[in-house]
Amino acid sequence: MKIATWNVNSLKVRLEQVLEFLAAEAPDVLCLQETKTEDVNFPLAVLTAAGYQPVYSGQKTYNGVALLCRAKPEDVSVGIPDFDDPQKRVIAGTVSGVRVICVYIPNGESVESDKYKYKLDWLAWLNGWLKKELNKYPRLALLGDYNIAPEERDVHDPKFWEGKVLFSEPEKAAFRDMIALGLVDSFRLFDQPEKAYSWWDYRMNGFKRNLGLRIDHILLSAELAKNCKSCSISRDMRAKERPSDHAPVIAEIQIEEI
DNA sequence: ATGGCTTCATAGTGAAGA
DSSP: EEEEEEESSSSHHHHHHHHHHHHHOOSSSEEEEOOOGGGOOOOOOHHTTTEEEEEEOOOOSOOOOEEESSSEEEEESSTTTTTTSSOOEEEEEEEEEEEEEEEEOOOOTTSSHHHHHHHHHHHHHHHHHHHHHHOOOOSSSEEEEEOOOOOOBOOOOOHHHHTTSOOOHHHHHHHHHHHTOOOGGGGGOOOSSSSSSSSOOTTGTTTTTTTTEOOOOEEEEEHTTTTTEEEEEEHHHSSSSSSOSBBEEEEEOOOOOO
């Protein structure tokens, strides 16, 4: 089973690249963030024609998430239960016995911002929910744009980023809280290139200079992690004309039949 | 190493992203 996540920064603008990615990688599930598309405008027909069954939760201008699935997703849910959030940031479904949760964790803007408080609050709600979900679904994958670089090696200039949003201590602690639930960062199960990132600022020639952060992740429950065969970042998608500022992350898992 | 992109909503600028 191949699962992937990609913050596309507008599905409308990136649709051709999404189709290209689906054709090239043929993932069983692709999690999308920042679709910035209302559900009535979701490009259902073209993605269905490409062999995928999408489920989605979007809104105008901001946020928006989707799961593009080869097999029909079961028990689809939207948002975090009991957490009243008008921002569309979570969609989950069960595909081939694997619970796939797609998240677009808030950016936070800056540590002084009210949006940062919202981010930390949001992460606390996510953690509480994940705890229950892991009891329910031993085969669970949490994919998405976390807007957190968990370690120094995930940041091109840790000194500069120290204490700043995306790399502040409370955010890293929230990430570790997810690891403490038993989730595993699939990317670090394998040898990886030095200075491997998943996001580069559009400004300042960020990509060409590899001034990036690794903030898009695929976390796996223990049962999936032990069967994970690879995890990599598709830098080539960031090198294209008119790219998203994020690159996709892909993991392969060998699913044993029960 | 941040003002210096990109997208969206909108009709000339402003918000937001990270």
